[in-house]
Amino acid sequence: MQWISWQRPVLVSKITELIDRILRNWCDENGHQKGSAEASQKAKSLLQWIELGVTDEHELTDLIRDDIVITTK
Secondary structure, three states, rough: OOOOOOOHHHHHHHHHHHHHHHHHHHHHHHOOOOOOOHHHHHHHHHHHHHHOOOOOHHHHHHHHHOOOOOOOO
């Protein structure tokens, strides 16, 4: 039996909203524009944390506020 992976639009939408909300707050706190290089790096970091299973908004906020990033070396 083969598993079929279906896109879940509601889940994707919630994750997108979560990232946008955290990123918007971080940009406001640090004086960066949403499209800046710094904001893009934070968005990438947020996505990596979410892919690892971290989905709590407060924990994600603390991770990017404290500049805890995942490196791929």
